Amino acid sequence: MNKCADINERLQKMKNFYLKLDEMMDKLPESIPADTKKMIKDKILGDKELKELMEGIDKNRPPRIFLVGRTGAGKSSLVNALCGGYVAEVGDVRSCTEGTKIYNCTDNGRTLMEILDTRGIAESEALNEKSAENTLINEINEFSPDVAMLVLNCTHRDDVDKDALFMKDIAAQYKKINNVRLPIIVAVNKCDEMSPTRFKTANEYPQNKIDKIEEAVKYFKGIIVNNGLKIDDIIGISALIDWQTKDGVEVDPENIKNLPKHDIEDLEMAFDGRYNIDELLQMLDKAMVDTEAQMGLRMAFRLEELVRRLSNHITNIFAGIAATVAITPIPIADIYVLVVLQGILVSLIASLSGRDISLETAIEFIFSLGGVAGAGQIFRFIAQQTAKLLNGLFPGAGSAVSSTVAFAGTESIGKTAIAYYIDGKDIKAAQKMFKKMQKDNKKK
Template sequence: MGTQFEEMRQRLHHIGNLSNYIEELFTKLPGNLISEKQRKKMMQIMMDDDELQNLLDGLKNPRPPRFVLVGRTGVGKSSLINAISGHYLAEVSEIEIGTTEAKRYAYEADGHVYFEVIDTRGIGESESFDTKAEEALKEVIQSFEPDAVLFLQKAAERAHIDKDVEITKKIMKKAAEGLPLIAVITQVDELNPSRVKEPEKYPTEKLRLIEDKITQLKRIFDQHDLKASAFLPVSSYIEWSEDEEGSPSIEFDGRFGIEDLIDFLEDSLDIRAAIHLGLSVRLNSISERIALRFIKVFTALAGTVALSPLIATDIAVLLALQSILLMIIAYLSGRELDFKTAREVLVSLGGIGATGFTLRMIAQQGSKFANLVIPGAGSAISASIASGGTYAIGKAAIAYFLRGADESDLKAIAKNARVEYEKDLDSKKG
């Protein structure tokens, strides 16, 4: 596992430096591409974009997700954490938090902290949960600043559910109001036939029992007037063995529903925690998710740039913006492009409109974007063409740099993406 973690650290460090890389790109934009005034205006537009700034802050300052876990002993807390991470994590750093009703832990491996949790399992198992205990727990949870509350309930459990839901309602009301509450139905592999551990082989009867359990838990939540953001059935069943270095590795993987849980968490958490989670547990796919966020931001920026009276007079500004988007997506894959290479990719894709409005570009003086020949058009461009082309170029870049698509397919990918963008735009107008 040592080599795997070292590779992960290197990628984490690389992607974590993305915000600095972007700042350098704008600082080092060749002067023969756009003027200093245009560069400053484009930087100002980017810095005023809240979503982009949140994303950059998340990349600069990722932190482990913080969860409050509500569930009894044996509900599968540690197994779930291991299943989410895909690693055999150590439960470490129990912190004294001044109450016997909960414990605080970090989960880590090789010095990398994956999650921080407050485990409240003692509450449901105690005979009383008085006002004093409630206030103590409230202080603990609020000082912890959690990202979400995970209510864990064993699929085969029939007792105590009402009590556990009622206690969870008190916790949400007193200490976690406004946070996502995710009801996780654990150990669904134990439902009949329990001998079947491979999710792809779950028979119809087992799947029906899983749906019945979801329906049952939803009904109990409704009865107690408690709202959950999601009800997600999972199996954390993993058989571990030791690799040649003596580190635990997965021998048999019986996980079910874990990807759905991770998807939901990434969409629900504070962006710093979501980025840390994604980078820690599925490094490749989080790169694509980050790239998609940048496509969204740059697509909007392209439209803004096209409408700006100061910088829309030179179409090269939009090409510079699209070049930077290409370079960012390449960076997420572990590659770093120079402006010349990015320009060449843009030329092959048509630039600006990405085959929906193809430009014929004559590059002069090496990397200079100049003498753009657009019959019947000036150097200005409409916002819809600029935005749609930027979206298409971003999707083509994801296909090439992150999915390994063949270069010969990129024009078709960009064209399809442009059509997709236009359809989405039409549906919003309609």
């Protein structure tokens, strides 16, 4: 799970670039009017969502999840499936009572998620004793979960009503003590065991298997709702993963504990049968109220999605700024402003890919999309090649660029930069993509 360190570095690079934008705008040539510079700075640095995302890069914490489910529901497997590695046993940091255990999901020493596992306590007769129930409630309060997850077995329909009532009682007491509702997600696990059972790879599930999974989820949902338990969402999943040692020896789950510690810590996936785990993470994210926990979840498990969200958001911001700049017909000389603006956009997107590129390099990338070769003296080149630039980047614009053309052109450049820097497409594929978008823009 080394991708976490990589993405953190990429996000930090983007934040550093973002923090330097104010200074960068001030250093732009005087040919760009001061009020235009100020407008651009205010639009970028004043964007609330972008500001929150930038702050969230540093202000985040591991989400805390309260896990409830019967023995055999696959709670430990689900922990591993969420973390993308074998952590449920080696990550055991402490035991609370006989019925609970806390796991830390870690990557290179960084805690990604904390899980309070009841270890089948829902079926324990001890809960008939008020003292045992109070002890559990106290431990839940001390843990202070961001969300609770009730794990059910897709192929076992007995005692679901008891599990729902147990969760309902816990949620009611939590709200009474903390004066806040505990969000609850229901994960119907082991969907891979639904017939036809020979299909274990998620993208190979036949429609009749998917239909049976959906029917089971609907059945469980009915029981849960009819027992008065309020939930945030419910989903059918599979946490199926087969494990092997680094030297390729496959190990049955029940025998993993017999391996040397270093083998356990280095276990790799021999088979990935996970189903709907990304969708489950989305539900957990949506159910959480604490923004720092949300960002922690996104940075730990939804990293590429976070990068794409940031990339698309800043593209929309810059396209909007371009339209504002061009709210009235732009004199040819003012194309300079748009190209500089688009260069900053490309630099931001490149920073998210882990690359540090100069504004000059970013503008050369833009020129290459329109079929214009890069230049050493970039700003002088813009002035000299304005007509060619207009034809390459703003087709049909004539001697002035409308706000619609400026928006569409900047949006196309942003999307192409995402394809090149984030998705790893080569320059020829990026050029082809850009030209297609420009052709489509002409038709609008």
